[in-house]
Amino acid sequence: SAVISQKPSRDICQRGTSLTIQCQVDSQVTMMFWYRQQPGQSLTLIATANQGSEATYESGFVIDKFPISRPNLTFSTLTVSNMSPEDSSIYLCSVGLAGAYEQYFGPGTRLTVT
């Protein structure tokens, strides 16, 4: 498995501002993913962030709203831009291991937008 940390663990932000979430892994991984989880709901994939290529966004998510950086094999950031209350959610990063057939998750960032 892998040890994955996220910062911040939680934040309360004003409408219209942006927040950058960091994800750090204790080993080099090729595949990293960013998910959103609404309270009581399942996980929704925002984008896949493979090192050395542009992030691939899922339908309904765009780069202008959720820009992602992947500068190396142990780190990634997700920015939630121009936030609205609808962006209040838990944001999770994960990594693909074991030939990328398994995913391991970070502890999540709980975001509240007021």
Next chain:
Amino acid sequence: GQQLNQSPQSMFIQEGEDVSMNCTSSSIFNTWLWYKQDPGEGPVLLIALYKAGELTSNGRLTAQFGITRKDSFLNISASIPSDVGIYFCAGQTPNANTGNQFYFGTGTSLTVIP
């Protein structure tokens, strides 16, 4: 994106009872994964299954990869209070753009009554 159907949606059981839950899909998967998520935490991988028909155990947990590759099952024997949480299944399939694609189930909420 595709979402896997999990049932039951929620369960309330007495401590010591066995638990069964399942996950179904209209598509086939190469890997099935089962996760447990505690409140305020990221999902934790419990069991990974790689072959149709495979039966794998992790302590009191046993999971099976359905022979059609479209379903999977998770059993918990002799439940204890710390089994409380939300259980998610996930299916993995190749993706030409990102390498691997993961689809998550709708979740089963488990409550264990002491």
